[in-house]
Amino acid sequence: MRLGFFSPLPPARSGIADYAQTLLEHLRPLADVEVFDGRRPAREAAACDALLFQVGNNAYHADAYRSALALAGSPPPRLVVMHEANLHHLLADITIKQGDWDAYLRECEYEGGPAALAHARRVRNGETGPDYEGLPMVRRLLEAASGVIVHSRYMADQMRRFGFAGPVACIPHGAWIPRASGQEHRHALGLDPATPLVGIFGFLKPYKRIAESLRAFRRLVRLHPRVRMILVGEEHPDFPVRALIQSLELTPYVRLTGFAPLEDFEGCLAACDIVLNLRYPTVGETSGSLLRALGMGKAVLVSDVGSFAELPDEICLKIPVGAGEEDLIFEYLNLLTSRLDLARTLGEAARRYVARECSWELAARRYLEFARAATEGRPYQDPGPQPSPGPAPAQAPAPTPPPEIILDWVQEPNARAYAAAHVSRLQKTLSIIPPGGPDDHILEMGAYLQITPALRFQLGYGHVRGCYYGKLGVVDHKEVRSASGETFVCDIDHFDAERDRYPYADESFTTVLCCELIEHLYADPMHLLTEVHRILRPGGSLVLTTPNIAALRGLAAMLEGYHPGFFHAYLRPAGAEEPAARHNREYTPREIHQLLENSGFEVTLLETGPFREEAHPEYAWVEHLLRGYNLPVHLRGDGIYAVGRKTGPVRDRYPSWLYS
Numbered sequence: 001m002r003l004g005f006f007s008p009l010p011p012a013r014s015g016i017a018d019y020a021q022t023l024l025e026h027l028r029p030l031a032d033v034e035v036f037d038g039r040r041p042a043r044e045a046a047a048c049d050a051l052l053f054q055v056g057n058n059a060y061h062a063d064a065y066r067s068a069l070a071l072a073g074s075p076p077p078r079l080v081v082m083h084e085a086n087l088h089h090l091l092a093d094i095t096i097k098q099g100d101w102d103a104y105l106r107e108c109e110y111e112g113g114p115a116a117l118a119h120a121r122r123v124r125n126g127e128t129g130p131d132y133e134g135l136p137m138v139r140r141l142l143e144a145a146s147g148v149i150v151h152s153r154y155m156a157d158q159m160r161r162f163g164f165a166g167p168v169a170c171i172p173h174g175a176w177i178p179r180a181s182g183q184e185h186r187h188a189l190g191l192d193p194a195t196p197l198v199g200i201f202g203f204l205k206p207y208k209r210i211a212e213s214l215r216a217f218r219r220l221v222r223l224h225p226r227v228r229m230i231l232v233g234e235e236h237p238d239f240p241v242r243a244l245i246q247s248l249e250l251t252p253y254v255r256l257t258g259f260a261p262l263e264d265f266e267g268c269l270a271a272c273d274i275v276l277n278l279r280y281p282t283v284g285e286t287s288g289s290l291l292r293a294l295g296m297g298k299a300v301l302v303s304d305v306g307s308f309a310e311l312p313d314e315i316c317l318k319i320p321v322g323a324g325e326e327d328l329i330f331e332y333l334n335l336l337t338s339r340l341d342l343a344r345t346l347g348e349a350a351r352r353y354v355a356r357e358c359s360w361e362l363a364a365r366r367y368l369e370f371a372r373a374a375t376e377g378r379p380y381q382d383p384g385p386q387p388s389p390g391p392a393p394a395q396a397p398a399p400t401p402p403p404e405i406i407l408d409w410v411q412e413p414n415a416r417a418y419a420a421a422h423v424s425r426l427q428k429t430l431s432i433i434p435p436g437g438p439d440d441h442i443l444e445m446g447a448y449l450q451i452t453p454a455l456r457f458q459l460g461y462g463h464v465r466g467c468y469y470g471k472l473g474v475v476d477h478k479e480v481r482s483a484s485g486e487t488f489v490c491d492i493d494h495f496d497a498e499r500d501r502y503p504y505a506d507e508s509f510t511t512v513l514c515c516e517l518i519e520h521l522y523a524d525p526m527h528l529l530t531e532v533h534r535i536l537r538p539g540g541s542l543v544l545t546t547p548n549i550a551a552l553r554g555l556a557a558m559l560e561g562y563h564p565g566f567f568h569a570y571l572r573p574a575g576a577e578e579p580a581a582r583h584n585r586e587y588t589p590r591e592i593h594q595l596l597e598n599s600g601f602e603v604t605l606l607e608t609g610p611f612r613e614e615a616h617p618e619y620a621w622v623e624h625l626l627r628g629y630n631l632p633v634h635l636r637g638d639g640i641y642a643v644g645r646k647t648g649p650v651r652d653r654y655p656s657w658l659y660s
Contacts, residue, residue: 019054022174178296198272200229233260297350314349317336426450
């Protein structure tokens with residue numbers, strides 16, 4: 001499908017520009033996207049199948065707005081993304097600020113009739129200011145739209161209230177999961193790890209309840225003199241925030257950073273324990289800085305209005321606007337400052353929510369489905385989970401299979417000793433593999449026939465195949481017998497997992513297992529991922545397990561001055577036999593998540609756990625150290641267990657974080 005994409009892009013200082021750039025990165029693997037950012041004539045978009053217009057309430061969106069009107073009535077469906085329910089500032093920028101008062105008067109009359117025209121004439125005469133709140137200036141754009149995309153139910157209701165009768169898709173705003181180091185920025189700010197830090201982010205406008213927040217913060221300082229606040233963003237000319245800070249005697253406690261480039265913006269966000277994202281009035285906007293804060297796992301306070309009121313109660317604290325607002329801001333800040341463990345719990349719930357409901361990959365698929373529906377003249381079918389206003393239903397963990405279903409098939413003494421030592425890892429692996437049916441095909445890479453029989457007899461796969469390193473074209477016919485006399489037969493194909501094209505047809509497997517293999521690769525791990533992607537059916541699963549170099553064990557070793565790897569040692573040759581492959585690169589859970597996403601998979605499970613059933617109380621000091629620096633303590637087990645579902649094409653064959 002060919003999409004025309006109209007939007008400002010960075011370096012424009014617009015949150016919508018950042019949104020559009022990230023959305024483009026996820027749309028391009030799914031469709032042929034032509035970008036129109038003001039440097040190409042809009043008429044060239046006529047050959048596209050559908051047109052997308054990202055529109056917000058400032059001058060950066062003038063080209064997208066004008067193009068949507070210019071193309072009204074043309075054959076490609078025109079899908080307008082309404083980031084806000086008010087465009088009056090945009091209209092003022094492209095009329096009044098250009099000296100075109102006649103155009104402004106015409107637009108006001110078209111929007112609101114004679115009364116609006118009369119008010120606009122008074123504005124032209126200098127008698128009053130524009131009616132920014134009462135006159136949204138959206139009628140002409142909505143009349144030009146074939147369909148509308150919004151980010152919240154609140155905005156969908158607003159579009160209907162404005163009279164738009166066409167299709168409306170509610171597509172949640174994508175959530176960034178920034179990788180910034182909070183401790184580095186804390187050090188740059190002169191803060192130690194124990195200092196509670198509160199942050200307010202974005203353009204420092206009065207409607208962000210900054211005055212109320214500063215007054216509440218002054219009360220907090222009296223109880224917690226060590227607490228600090230940062231305000232990260234440009235100062236608004238109509239809001240004298242510096243004078244307010246001085247009048248409240250908060251200069252030693254509050255720092256203004258001014259405009260911050262994205263890297264510093266995210267670093268300051270990562271440094272905070274608590275983020276205030278309050279605003280009133282609202283025109284239905286969704287805050288990009290809020291999504292970044294939630295994606296980072298920060299404790300967030302939001303105003304209980306507009307789209308923010310729709311956020312689940314368990315991922316943020318909501319502040320009603322009006323009487324008692326300042327008191328409640330203070331009470332919540334006091335609670336979270338006194339109990340940083342509660343702040344971390346709230347933040348973790350937020351991080352899990354946005355990862356599940358607001359992924360950019362899911363947002364891109366929703367955009368594409370809405371565009372296809374508009375092109376084909378059919379209703380929009382949401383391809384993913386709907387945002388839930390409440391907690392996700394609890395899911396029972398998969399039962400752990402008994403060790404006998406593994407050990408009964410391993411008779412050779414050395415192999416049995418290895419299987420017995422690692423049986424808990426093998427049990428865990430079996431528990432995360434999706435069950436199959438008689439028509440399902442499963443491939444186990446690096447098959448030693450330890451869990452392979454269970455794929456048929458316990459998980460129900462009708463077709464089980466194995467593979468191993470060797471010369472392409474060689475096939476071993478393996479047969480093993482259980483302790484009870486049952487027979488299992490499996491063909492094992494040989495090939496080089498990093499170089500060869502795998503000897504299987506496209507989309508021929510339901511599930512592929514890559515267990516304790518990827519860490520041995522030394523040349524091109526993405527070749528393995530792209531080939532697995534090719535041979536998996538759409539919606540098929542890749543089950544990947546590997547050691548965790550970021551485990552408590554690895555951190556302890558590194559801090560004590562040793563190598564953090566699980567199996568980094570070189571192997572001494574034993575006679576004429578070629579030694580088994582050592583680990584060439586071990587991964588962190590975050591890297592495995594990135595690897596799967598780069599390869600076109602949606603991560604449906606990411607956990608860590610022990611390789612053996614052994615407690616490690618000797619690493620408690622490392623966990624204590626992490627907590628002291630407010631660093632994550634989850635995903636610190638020795639082994640990584642991940643499942644990815646094939647949802648789209650490979651996104652990045654050579655991701656920059658892995659390839660030089």
